[in-house]
Amino acid sequence: xxxxxxxxxxxxxxxxxxxxxxxxxxxxxxxxxxxxxxxxxxxxxxxxxxxxxxxxxxxxxxxxxxxxxxxxxxxxxxxxxxxxxxxxxxxxxxxxxxxxxxxxxxxxxxxxxxxxxxxxxxxxxxxxxxxxxxxxxxxxxxxxxxxxxxxxxxxxxxxxxxxxxxxxxxxxxxxxxxxxxxxxxxxxxxxxxxxxxxxxxxxxxxxxxxxxxxxxxxxxxxxxxxxxxxxxxxxxxxxxxxxxxxxxxxxxxxxxxxxxxxxxxxxxxxxxx
Numbered sequence: 001x002x003x004x005x006x007x008x009x010x011x012x013x014x015x016x017x018x019x020x021x022x023x024x025x026x027x028x029x030x031x032x033x034x035x036x037x038x039x040x041x042x043x044x045x046x047x048x049x050x051x052x053x054x055x056x057x058x059x060x061x062x063x064x065x066x067x068x069x070x071x072x073x074x075x076x077x078x079x080x081x082x083x084x085x086x087x088x089x090x091x092x093x094x095x096x097x098x099x100x101x102x103x104x105x106x107x108x109x110x111x112x113x114x115x116x117x118x119x120x121x122x123x124x125x126x127x128x129x130x131x132x133x134x135x136x137x138x139x140x141x142x143x144x145x146x147x148x149x150x151x152x153x154x155x156x157x158x159x160x161x162x163x164x165x166x167x168x169x170x171x172x173x174x175x176x177x178x179x180x181x182x183x184x185x186x187x188x189x190x191x192x193x194x195x196x197x198x199x200x201x202x203x204x205x206x207x208x209x210x211x212x213x214x215x216x217x218x219x220x221x222x223x224x225x226x227x228x229x230x231x232x233x234x235x236x237x238x239x240x241x242x243x244x245x246x247x248x249x250x251x252x253x254x255x256x257x258x259x260x261x262x263x264x265x266x267x268x269x270x271x272x273x
Contacts, residue, residue, distance in 0.1 A: 011049060011239040018069075021084035023115060026068045036065040037268060038089050040079050041098025044188050045070030047257065049238040049248045054260040061261075062268055064093060075104030075117035076171040086178040094271055096184045096264065097175075097218075102168040102205035103142045109163050112142060120145050130156055143204065164205045169213060176217045183218040184267060187211065188252075188260055192225050220271070224263045230255040 014027030026046050030036060039045050039055045045068065047053025059066035069085060071078050079085050079097075089095040104117035109127040113119035123136040131149055139145035150157045176183060191198040193208040215221045230253065237254025240247075 010241040010244060011051060013046075018088065019084050021082055023071055023078070023082055023085075026070065030065050030067045032067065032088065032091070034065060035093050036067045037062065037272075038092035038095040039066060039068050039070060039098075040085070040089065040095060041070045041186070042074040042100060042104075043070070043072050044252050044256075044260075045096075045098045046072055048072065048251050049240045049244065050252075050254055050257055051237075051239050052254070052257070054257040054264065057257065057261040058264060058268065061265055063272055067092075070098070071115070073104065073116050073118035075100045075112065076168065076175055077105045077112065077117050078115060080171060080175050080178070081114065086175075089179040089183075090181055092181060094182045094184060094219075094268060095179055096186055096268070097179075098186045098188060099203045099206055099211070100168075101203040102164040102210075103146055105167060105171055107163055107167040109160060110136075110142070110145070118142055127160075130159055143200075146204075147200070161205060165207070165210060168206065169210055172214055173217065176214070182271065184220045184222055184264070184271075185211075185214060185218045186260070186264065187221070187223045188226070188256075189224075190226050190231055193223070220267055222263050222267055224260050226252070226256050226259060230259055 015024040016027040016029035017024060018032065045055060047055065047068070047070065055066050055068040055070070069088065104112060106112050108124060110123045111121040113121055118141055120139045120142045128136070131152065134149065134152060136145065146160065149160060187193060189201060189203060191201045193206065193211050196207065199205055199207070211221070233255065234251065234253040235248060238248050238251070
């Protein structure tokens with residue numbers, strides 16, 4: 001269905017695999033023997049519930065194929081540990097890397113699922129020591145777990161924030177070293193990186209200071225703070241069935257993808273000349 005016309009049909013993402021990757025990507029499958037632009041990112045890059053996400057829009061507007069390597073709920077770990085993706089980025093003319101949230105990665109406090117990085121697996125001894133009053137057995141998602149820890153003790157939670165910041169910075173540095181080619185770092189969010197009072201909005205726990213450090217290691221930085229119009233009607237232009245409606249309300253709508261396209265297109269067009 002779309003927001004305007006409900007129905008039973010869900011969007012066909014034409015899922016495909018590339019070489020020795022363990023991940024399913026959004027299709028149609030592209031020919032990697034030809035020059036291409038690689039797009040790494042999470043659910044927004046994948047384009048959940050969007051027929052023409054910004055990657056597909058760029059594919060029709062740029063002289064090279066645009067290959068969507070976005071993964072649902074991906075953190076840094078997905079791109080760092082997959083056997084195929086770092087090499088795919090090195091072979092690309094340009095790689096666009098959407099800024100990932102800091103909570104969706106294994107760190108010294110807790111571990112996450114290796115492919116669905118938003119899934120909480122287990123707390124380490126360190127986290128149990130910091131929060132002995134919390135039973136971690138009932139948590140399935142990182143965001144839910146972290147929100148609870150912040151409510152239990154804002155003071156102790158600062159230790160968690162520091163760990164996420166340090167781990168994210170180190171992991172991103174490693175990823176960018178392995179990519180090695182030209183990289184566009186892409187910020188997409190309902191907040192600016194400076195809004196510390198809204199730090200729980202994705203990319204969660206990523207600050208301006210962390211981004212400034214990363215921008216010294218990439219070719220370009222594109223910052224997209226979504227407009228009030230994009231945030232006011234997120235379901236506009238989406239395709240989903242009745243069962244998917246609750247999940248669709250949590251995703252970016254077509255207007256948001258149009259704004260990302262408008263920001264990225266001139267930058268990539270210039271780089272590919």
